[in-house]
Amino acid sequence: MEVETSSVRVKAHAGVTLDVAALEHALTHDTESSHAHVEPIGWKTGEVGAVQAIDRDASWTPKTRRSPEAVTQLIPAKPPPRKEPEVMAAAEHARASAVEAALGIGVGTPQKKKKVDPKRPGSGIPARRSIRVLMWARRASQVGFFSLFMYFLFQTGFHGSFAAKADTPVRLPLPVEAFLLADPFVGAMTVLSTHTVYRGLLWSVGLIALTLVVGRVFCGWICPFGTLHHFFGWILPSRKGRGAARVAANKTHERRQNVKYYLMYAFLLSAVAGSAIGGLFDPICIAVRAIGLGVIPGLQYVAHRGLGAVQDVPVRPLQAAADKTQDALASAVWGSHQFYFHQTWLIVALLVAVLFMNRFVPRFWCRVLCPLGAFLGVFAKFALFGMEKDHAKCTDCNLCLVHCQGADSPQGGVKWRQDECHVCLNCETACPEDVIKFRFLPNRTSALSAPALQRRTLLATTAAGAAFIPMARIADSLDVNYHAKVIRPPGAVEERAFLERCIRCAECMKVCPNNALHPALFEAGIEGLWTPILIARIGYCEHSCVLCGQVCPTGAIQKITEKEKLGLGVPPVKIGTAFYDHGRCLPWSMQTPCIVCEEFCPTSPKAIWVEEVEAPVRDSKPGPSGEQPAMLTVKLQRPHVDPSLCIGCGACEKVCPVQDQPAVYITSVGESRSKSNVILLENTNYNQKT
């Protein structure tokens, strides 16, 4: 996935095939930009080991360049490179020529230790075999983990089974939320907000352990969102974004890259203040949310329309093939019916925006915004695996920078940023001069392992993170004017505890078989952005389904059983209560039989009961001589809700035939998780612990 265009290679060649004369010439005649990458600097003195990093040396700026005289003084001090490229090329040429064979070998072969690859630029010293193997292992790992992530996302939905018995509890066979369980940023947020580690989130300690050994390999090798950015950072840059521009974009930009640390600390403080809003920025949450709620349903829509249009072509085999394709897609990828998600355009627009940023700054998300990357960066400081550089050998060819993912300063003359490095190993693979070495327990003389954060900025951002929560809560959305349409999934804990836990990962929305759960926009206040709410008009809560709790990684929705949900031996889980709008209801106001709501009411006994009435109704036609239409009598069943039995599943609202604004609708009041959002006295028990 690295940029390896010929233009880059040419530039690289131009950069590294320098001899002293050419360098002198370039420096004395070309003073500005075009040769900026062959900037001579004082560390080329033959010394190996600790050097003053130029990006931390306050005295060094582009303006305080050394004069050409100083440079010419410096250059003779530099020992000639061990293997001159010209010599190597001559040797290569000589081998081809039979006449000069003896001479060529005589010049080229003495004291040669490493086999040199003539196709590589510079000295052409190949990277160690182990590193090349590891780099390919990394690519395989990225493809593998991304595929696994997508597979889990496709499997986040109940597809049924021909093998299951009628009484087998319906559960997903795979741990589809595994990536979230391994996410230590999610773990840290929920630890700070709830002071506990919820069930499978203990796996996130494993990822911390991995980071402590080998650094941020999660970012470079595992993270599906990172892989997506890696891919787009490769495919998106324009022609202008290659070569020198790419090198410039890949240099450590400390102020920019520190943003993610400030964000991370701000989100952690928000978690301390009682809300896991950091999930808005967690890369795994974004990937699940944007791909699961936007990209996959979008592709489904396109596929359905496209393959459906094939049915208009009067060719039988073609129609059958289109049907078979739709069957396969429905069973393996997205399910049997189209999924819609409330206001998901915003989620997709932000995904597109952040992917597009790769055009300007490769892996912009990973370097600048990712709070999980920052969190892992804190631990990468202690990593045992890392980089050593032999600055003296660096010829400033910048090939490492062309391929760098983390913008972690792999090039010679500056200190490597351990906390920014994704351990993709591209730099060592690209380096033709034997400068970069990854190894366990490297010497740390040329590494920086922590960001230089501005204390004031840090304080300001974390304070903002902490202050955001009370600010959002006094904006009336939670305590005094609870929104009637904030209907949480069954098994959701009480709203405050819910906000402590919900990371907006959208797993529950993706898994919901009836498309009932949706990302809230501002229904739950600004704090509740993209938390799950049930929109019964689009889908109702399936009576015996507990899948949302099964996939919830943080326990915002508890893993309830069917017995608990249906209320076998215990009170059932209620998520709201149904109400009739008599003015719109067919039997109530239009004297028309209906009661689909009663038919769909899943509780037993039914929460919707019908009253048999004989109601007067006016005939639609006037009498024979134009008099007033006659009055008739119809037998009707008029529905009523028993609030003590209603569980608020919304099946009635979903199936109400009054299409635009249903005659029966649910609101959150009466939800069993709350002791205050209630109607009935018997459910209001302040002595009971919430």
Place this chain on the structure above:
Amino acid sequence: MDAENRPGSETPCVPSESLSQKLTNPSRRELIKRVGLSASVLAASALVGRAVWDQGGFGAATSSAARQVRDYRLASSAADFAELAIAKPKPGDPEPTAEQLVRRVVEAMGGMKRFISRGDVVVVKPNIGWDRMPIHAANTNPDVVGAVIQLAFEAGAKKVVVADGSCNDPNRCFQRSGIWRKAYSLGAEVVLPAEHRFRTTRMKGEILDEWPIFTTLVDADKVINVPVAKHHNLAKYTAAMKNWYGVLGGRRNRLHQNIDVSIADLATFMRPTLVVVDAIRVLMRNGPQGGNIDDTKVLNTVFATVDQVAADAFGATLIGQHRDNVPYLKMGHERGLGTMYWETLRVKDV
């Protein structure tokens, strides 16, 4: 293309002619070409516009497709066999299995070979409407469905397809009804109601005209209707005729405003080869969804007929209903779909 500079151009190349004159006075050939091109583009756009011209009005959207009826009945009827076969527990055998009951009624009807020819594609249409288990009796008993599939294969069916358009989440309904597992184990093809399986069709209905139809259920040589007899709060009692709700897609909830006519319309549209009604466990109250085992009653009865109206008229008696209280029976009777006076048929208790 610059005509002036081309060799052999009709315009004589006058060297003294100034550049501006050349630009302002195109040659005749050039003129014809340019005007001709403009004219042909204009003509093409006019033709395309005329071809796809929409004159507006409500009539434009009305479908002109022919109204359809799907009739899978046998052409001839044999005189010796039962017209309504009812299998109940015998004194010596108080708990017959579902398979025994189904075999008995089908045998009394003349055997499955009478209805199914070798190589037929047979659709078995059970009721898989609800996310309920067999014990709740809201869906057809999986053993009854299994016995019908078994008989169809024994009679030489090439393929047996089991499908229904469910009310609840289909995956859940098919799995938890036990029918998916049963049908799959017998080698039948189970088709869940995916959106692309529905196509708009015109039915010969009084209130049902254009509706999306579950094509899997109608693309067959023979169709066997295998409903469950149960209580229905609005329609009083439902089984065979109401089972065709499962062929409809779209927003079925509107049908309830005139449930009797819509049931009669559907029974007009779908005329199955055979009806095998499951009354092994019958939902007596809180239908059609039920959910409470106490609302069900074990009757261990299966009955078969080709007359959907008679099937429902007889079935209604099982839950204590009478045909006069069930308006769709009268409509079916009057439309000539069958007889609501099931006693007039050759009834065989087996």
